[in-house]
Amino acid sequence: MVEQGSIALISAPPLLRVEGVRKRFGGVNALRGVSLEILSGEVHALLGENGAGKSTLIKILSGVHVHDGGSIEIEGKPVSFSSPAQSRDAGVAVVYQDLSLVESLSVADNLLLGREPKTRLGFLRKRQLVAQAEAFLKSQNIPLDARAMVGSLPFAYRQMTEIAKALMGDVRLLILDEPTSALTDDEEKILFEAIREVAARGVGVIYVTHRLNEVFRISNRVTVFRDGQNAGTFVTAQSTMRQLVGAIVGPDHAVLKTDGTASGQGMAQPAGSIESPVLELKGVGNDRLDRASLQLRAGEIHGLAGLIGSGRTEILQTIFGLRPIQSGEAKLDGGSLKGTDPAAAIGLGIALVPEDRHVQGLVLEHSIERNLTLPRLPYFSRLGWLQRRPAGEHANAAMRRLAVKAPSASTLVKNLSGGNQQKVVFGKWNEPRPRVLLLDEPTVGVDVGAREEIYGVIRAAAAAGSGVLLVSSDLSELLQLCDRISIVVDGRITRTIARPEFGGAEDLHHLIQLSQPSEEHAA
Numbered sequence: 473m474v475e476q477g478s479i480a481l482i483s484a485p486p487l488l489r490v491e492g493v494r495k496r497f498g499g500v501n502a503l504r505g506v507s508l509e510i511l512s513g514e515v516h517a518l519l520g521e522n523g524a525g526k527s528t529l530i531k532i533l534s535g536v537h538v539h540d541g542g543s544i545e546i547e548g549k550p551v552s553f554s555s556p557a558q559s560r561d562a563g564v565a566v567v568y569q570d571l572s573l574v575e576s577l578s579v580a581d582n583l584l585l586g587r588e589p590k591t592r593l594g595f596l597r598k599r600q601l602v603a604q605a606e607a608f609l610k611s612q613n614i615p616l617d618a619r620a621m622v623g624s625l626p627f628a629y630r631q632m633t634e635i636a637k638a639l640m641g642d643v644r645l646l647i648l649d650e651p652t653s654a655l656t657d658d659e660e661k662i663l664f665e666a667i668r669e670v671a672a673r674g675v676g677v678i679y680v681t682h683r684l685n686e687v688f689r690i691s692n693r694v695t696v697f698r699d700g701q702n703a704g705t706f707v708t709a710q711s712t713m714r715q716l717v718g719a720i721v722g723p724d725h726a727v728l729k730t731d732g733t734a735s736g737q738g739m740a741q742p743a744g745s746i747e748s749p750v751l752e753l754k755g756v757g758n759d760r761l762d763r764a765s766l767q768l769r770a771g772e773i774h775g776l777a778g779l780i781g782s783g784r785t786e787i788l789q790t791i792f793g794l795r796p797i798q799s800g801e802a803k804l805d806g807g808s809l810k811g812t813d814p815a816a817a818i819g820l821g822i823a824l825v826p827e828d829r830h831v832q833g834l835v836l837e838h839s840i841e842r843n844l845t846l847p848r849l850p851y852f853s854r855l856g857w858l859q860r861r862p863a864g865e866h867a868n869a870a871m872r873r874l875a876v877k878a879p880s881a882s883t884l885v886k887n888l889s890g891g892n893q894q895k896v897v898f899g900k901w902n903e904p905r906p907r908v909l910l911l912d913e914p915t916v917g918v919d920v921g922a923r924e925e926i927y928g929v930i931r932a933a934a935a936a937g938s939g940v941l942l943v944s945s946d947l948s949e950l951l952q953l954c955d956r957i958s959i960v961v962d963g964r965i966t967r968t969i970a971r972p973e974f975g976g977a978e979d980l981h982h983l984i985q986l987s988q989p990s991e992e993h994a995a
Contacts, residue, residue: 485548487512487676488533488645493542495528502528504700505542510645510676515667517679517687517708519720520697521919522889526680529697530647533678534566535559546645563644567651571634575623579616580605583637608640612666626780632663639670646670647678650917652686659780664690682919684713685948696720721921748806750939751791751908755800760786761963763800768908768939773930775954776943777984783963784943785827788910791941792824793817804907818847821907825897825914827943833897836886840878841867843885844899870899875925891922898929909933911942915949927953947977959987 488510495503503525510516520526531537533544535553544551546562553559559566573582580602581588589597589604605618614636622630635651648667652660667690671677679691687694688708696703696719704719749767756764760783768774776784789795791802793812802809804820812820826832834843844867845852852863867881874895878888885896894914901909911930915923930953934940944950950957951974958968966987974980 486510486545487514487547489543489545489548490529490533491543491545493529493532493539493544495532495537495540501700503532503539506697506700506702507542508695510678511692512674512676513671514693515671515677515679515691517681517691517694518697519681519684519687519694519716520703521720521921522891523699524697524720524919525700526697527649528700530566530649530678530680533559533564533645533647535564560641563642564647565638565641565643565645566647566649567635567638568649571630573622573630573634573637575621575630577622578602578618579609579620579622579625579633579636580618582622582633583608583618583640585637609636612636612639612669613662614666615662629780632659635663635666639666643670643675645676645678647680649680650682651679652681652683660686682917682923683946684716684920687716688713698722717920720919750805751941752803753787753791753800754802756790756797756802757799757963758786758790758795758797760795761790764790764960764963764965765800766958766965766968768941770907770937770939771934772956773934773940773942773954775950775957776941776960777947777950777957777980778960779984779988780945782960784960785912786963787960788824788912788941788943791817791908792822792910821904822910823847823901823906823908824910825894825901825912827912827916829893829897834885834893837884839882839884840871840876840888840896841881843896844870844881847900866903870902873902874899874929889919889922890917891919891925894918894922894926895929898926905933905936906938909938909940911940911944913944914942915944915946947980951977951980959984961987962989 486509488508490506490508492505492507493503494501494505506525506529508518508529518526518529528537532539533553535556535558538552538554551562553562574585577585583605584601589600591597602618609616609618614632616629616633616636622633625633631651635648638646651663667677667679681687691708694706694708694711694716696705696716698720706715706719750770751768753764753766764783764787766774776787778784786795790797791809793809793814793816797810804822809817809820814824830836835846841864845858845863848866849858852859852866864881870876871878871881876888876892876895876899878892885893888896914930915926918926930940930942942950942953954971956968956970957974957980958965960966967983969983
């Protein structure tokens with residue numbers, strides 16, 4: 473654990489001081505006089521709902537935006553960055569949710585991009601480059617293969633490559649934006665150790681997250697923004713989850729009225745039908761799955777738990793027709809899914825909310841209306857022409873039903889917050905109701921309030937009779953939502969447990985670890 477709330481830490485002079493910073497975009501006050509202090513060697517969590525001002529401040533500190541008023545100091549010297557280069561020269565490194573890696577290059581190439589060792593004639597010293605990268609990764613205990621192509625890595629390892637890339641420079645202030653959004657517990661522990669080592673060298677760390685349990689494990693202090701203003705600064709060791717949630721959403725928010733907690737635990741769970749399954753896999757195999765078998769009932773929320781790369785996502789992709797069924801059988805309401813492609817799967821009532829909403833779930837340059845109607849174009853078209861009125865009515869109804877916060881259905885999706893973007897992804901499949909709803913990390917990068925709203929959407933889908941298959945690296949999320957949870961290891965389901973057997977997140981994590989092949993434990 474990081475030593476939290478120590479007198480020496482709190483009394484140290486600030487590495488970064490932000491005082492009364494303001495930023496306006498047209499008629500919108502994104503920041504209305506926020507203040508923040510980061511100490512050398514401190515991990516300082518920055519919390520707030522989407523739209524609270526966190527991203528705006530990060531972009532000001534990284535030189536993307538210039539603040540309109542207030543002051544910023546680094547080690548007592550006033551600064552104002554007009555470009556990302558100026559920010560980097562001052563020792564500020566930022567790791568955003570949207571990665572900036574070159575997928576066609578190796579991990580080593582990405583880590584040293586722009587600062588590669590070269591001969592006098594300008595030729596690349598490849599061996600030296602790889603050796604430097606390997607030495608750094610080893611020193612930080614980051615389990616990455618320096619020679620691996622980034623494009624071949626799972627998302628979690630690409631994210632860790634981005635973080636390693638930021639750490640390689642002469643960093644004084646490290647800003648991490650949702651760094652664990654796609655990491656398993658084991659990978660999260662590795663990341664936390666790297667962060668602690670960086671902080672121990674005197675680097676100040678701003679840690680932006682929506683996962684409040686992380687705050688108590690990694691941070692020394694917490695600052696909360698709400699509506700572009702400060703809502704409080706707390707010493708982590710002296711704070712409670714309820715205090716932080718109250719500061720984030722405000723004391724009157726519905727999140728605080730669900731059994732007195734932020735998690736929504738204690739809410740009624742869908743019982744799950746005991747009738748014949750709506751979806752059944754029997755010994756399904758392909759390039760990633762090994763005799764995978766499961767049953768999903770109508771009205772049930774069924775979770776898939778496992779390590780990154782275990783095959784959880786590939787199970788969803790196979791059901792949706794993105795991967796072929798090479799052996800075994802998959803049935804929807806008794807009918808075979810073998811040979812089904814995504815278009816046919818949609819026609820059969822199978823819907824997929826993918827892990828990466830920006831790349832796979834949305835067309836960011838299109839409007840909310842276009843995104844909501846995209847999978848259902850035949851329903852809104854006549855003789856090949858889109859019928860704008862029914863499409864618009866459908867979009868407006870979906871926005872009302874899901875509480876999408878936007879001026880109108882014509883708003884471009886790229887201008888929405890992460891939570892509202894994810895609601896649009898759900899809205900694509902809301903009408904007609906899907907027979908099977910496949911969810912891959914549905915709350916990644918979503919704030920506390922929007923997360924609870926999405927939980928409500930998931931529960932409502934199950935209550936309406938959809939079978940829901942949920943992949944999540946957040947074990948507490950699985951425990952909150954699911955009627956049953958299956959453990960996935962190397963493309964195979966090794967065990968399924970029902971709600972009475974769940975226990976807590978630590979128990980589920982332990983069960984996942986015990987399910988791994990024995991040679992992994994020996995390693």
